[in-house]
Amino acid sequence: MNQEKDNVKAGKFSSGFISIIGRPNVGKSTLMNSIIGERLSIISDKPQTTRNQITGIITEPDCQMIFLDTPGVHEAKSIFNKKIVDAALKAFEHVDMILFMAEPRKKIHEDDAYILEKLNRSTIKKLLVVNKIDTLNKDLLLPVVEMYRDKCDFEGVFLISALKNDGVAELTSAIKAALPEGNRYFDEEYITDRPERFLAAEIIREKVFNLTQQEVPYSTAVVVETFTEKPEKNLIVIEASVVVEKDSQKGIIIGKQGHLLKKIGVDARKDIEGLLHVRVYLKLFVKVTKNWTKNEKLLKEFGY
Ligand SMILES: Nc1nc2c(ncn2[C@@H]2O[C@H](COP(=O)(O)OP(=O)(O)O)[C@@H](O)[C@H]2O)c(=O)[nH]1
Ligand SMILES: [Mg+2]
Known part of the structure; x- marks a missing residue:
């Protein structure tokens, strides 16, 4: 606590909101839980499991990261699905950083193309996170990364397995290093703002x-x-x-x-x-x- 106050005084405390965005089922909730270390956000092998925006908070002596797990962005047909997609798109606004999460695929899915186009127009810092690398030979990943980078300007690229907790610590440190100076938004004991x-x-x-x-x-x-x-x-x-x-x-x-x-x-x-x-x-x-x-x-x- 005192160390935190000293850091804040010295202007060294950083904080910010980080949106995790991507198609249904790419592993957004798994990543957030892996970062927070608790099963905050529910997970299933079915698309559209997450319906609301869920917050996961990490507080360290010199930083607070607030992650927003979002429902997957996908083409909306019913009014129920439209509401869910709107919630996901809201996550683009008022955040300090966006993690665009994708799976290793040969071709860009049309929903991803839709998201990437919106992202490329935004001035918010964004990182490309390719998940589920445990399912694929690493040599095959380079073309995948190039394919996504071609559509959008990313500040960094991370290859991870959220499920196996592989590459997650490196991603978290990079996020921390890139967050702006700022105050604590939530008390340190909070891991979510959800009741x-x-x-x-x-x-x-x-x-x-x-x-x-x-x-x-x-x-x-x-x-x-x-x-x-x-x-x-x-x-x-x-x-x-x-x-x-x-x-x-x-x-x-x-x-x-x-x-x-x-x-x-x-x-x-x-x-x-x-x-x-x-x-x-x-x-x-x-x-x-x-x-x-x-x-x-x-x-x-x-x-x-
Ligand atoms: N093999 C593998 N499966 C994963 C990984 N991350 C998530 N999954 C699985 O992908 C499915 C969807 O995960 P979820 O986190 O609910 O995706 P979301 O819809 O983007 O939130 C679940 O069955 C997860 O266990 C990963 O790194 N590797
Ligand atoms: Mg989810």
């Missing part, structure tokens, strides 16, 4: 994403109805609704003799306990709200 009840809802949603298929994960929202802290027992009691769009989806979520809902509950409880460092009592309900993904008012109510 605990939001994180709990997201963890439950992650389990639904991982345990269901087809349209079910995309028809699911999670609403935490009550969140009661009992500090004398080191316990939090959470009641949450898993909201789906159809009766048939409710049946899928509940599963045979309630097995799937039970598994969702057990997996979610363990992860919430791990993140919040308290015991959790979790009670889940399943609710059908017809067509909530197409209803502006309900989208708002569910936090989108």
Whole structure:
């Protein structure tokens, strides 16, 4: 703390916001969690897992980095998807640095071309981050890097595996070195600006994403109805609704003799306990709200 004050006095404290941008499924949330060292942002092998902008904060004696994990940018058809893409594009504004994240591919995906064109017009510092290098022979990476650099002027290029934590420390130091001088935006104990009840809802949603298929994960929202802290027992009691769009989806979520809902509950409880460092009592309900993904008012109510 004192060292921090001295650094600030000497004008040595740097801080800033860093947006992580890229197509669905390139590994943005995995990278943010790897940098923060906590499972803040939920991850699945399905595209469009992340729906809101999630903040991950690191505070060091001489610096504070605030990462913004964003929903993937992709062509938007429904109003629900449009909202998600708008949220991603908002992340372009008011940040100090952008990490453009891509996978090693032979050709530029048209959604990437769309993002790169927007990025190239922006004056914000940007780094190219090619992820998932564990899946590919390193010799094949040079043409991939050239392909992206051809479309946009990057200040630096990083080849990483967010999953294997390879190259992530080098990337973080480069970000730190490039941030402007500034104050601390958040108290040092914060790792996110999202409330605990939001994180709990997201963890439950992650389990639904991982345990269901087809349209079910995309028809699911999670609403935490009550969140009661009992500090004398080191316990939090959470009641949450898993909201789906159809009766048939409710049946899928509940599963045979309630097995799937039970598994969702057990997996979610363990992860919430791990993140919040308290015991959790979790009670889940399943609710059908017809067509909530197409209803502006309900989208708002569910936090989108
Ligand atoms: N092989 C490999 N898989 C990765 C890596 N990073 C992320 N993934 C996987 O890619 C999928 C999408 O990751 P996620 O972080 O949710 O992507 P996002 O949609 O961009 O946030 C998940 O199955 C991750 O486990 C990586 O470095 N290597
Ligand atoms: Mg994500």
